[in-house]
Amino acid sequence: MSVINTEIKPFKASAFKQGKFIEVSEADLKGKWSVFFFYPADFTFVCPTELGDVADHYEEFQKLGVEIYSVSTDTHFTHKAWHDSSETIGKIQYTMIGDPTGTITRNFDCMRETMGLADRGTFIVDPEGIIQAVEITAEGIGRDASDLLRKVKAAQYVASHPGEVCPAKWKEGEATLAPSLDLVGKI
Template identity: 65%
Template sequence: MGIIGSTIKPFSATAFQAGQDFFQVTDEDVKGKWAIFFFYPADFTFVCPTELEDLGEHYDQLQKLGVEVYGVSTDTHFSHKAWHDTSERIGKLKFPFLGDQLHTLSKNFDVLREEMGLADRATFVIDPDGVIQIVEQTCEGVGRNANELVRKIRAAQYVRENPGQVCPAAWEEGSETLAPSLDLVGKI
């Protein structure tokens, strides 16, 4: 089965978040609101900070949309804290980071590069039922785009809240939507 429409698998990870003591996060904690799992290869590396910064700049907006954000790499929570303490860009980020040194999350979402022990550059949007609704993955060296991610989350939230409506290509909030019906079959 495709990953779209599947439910997230069980996990338990230790999180670091600025201004708090370490805490555990499980699949059950994630459910009940929207969530982004934002995988990147490793702390202290190159593209990752620009992507994390780009995402950090949209965090307030995402929080207003009811969306939590989790940064995930195969580093420990100790390493996440150390990076936060020593990097200016990372130090600004307010969302939690999960330590995946066990590789559980990377395997659950099928993004572990097994010969390296590092995760791919991959984003998953989870709805409040724990179901995966949006996936983005890019090769090493290609940064993601938080703007486009927010656009798609808005569309997915619109569809969830308006049963019987769908959002056409490149839809932006406020644009027209479609209501599928028998009469429209073969007519669009």
């Protein structure tokens, strides 16, 4: 079952952000764009490359009014230990949510039940808390933050321009499409 166009389910979790432990819930997301970036585990291999890539683009996401939430089934304590011990993870300024019960991971339907670990899942959530985009990759396939940034821009564009859609490879400032009977079979 797809979670596209569904509202995120209520949750409350402990997280690590900029040297502090904080509490995060679905109420914190209302009114702004969010990205939930699930990954299998701290202190691993592909995960730090992905999280570091998102950290390198965090300022760009912030300029778009987007908050990033990384989530794994590790605890917020583990996130702090990883942040303190890894140069790559140490540059992260966004919120790192601990989900040791797997509640949030299951809410987004990206739990590998036999392992108790999250899949590599990326979810773009609009200001109303509705999931607008989903990407799930297999364990060994890392994601690209610049493509995520492009998808966020497309989602924001479509949300603010009813009646227009963004074609494949669309980049900010490029032409969009206005679906109509006249376009059928002409693209």
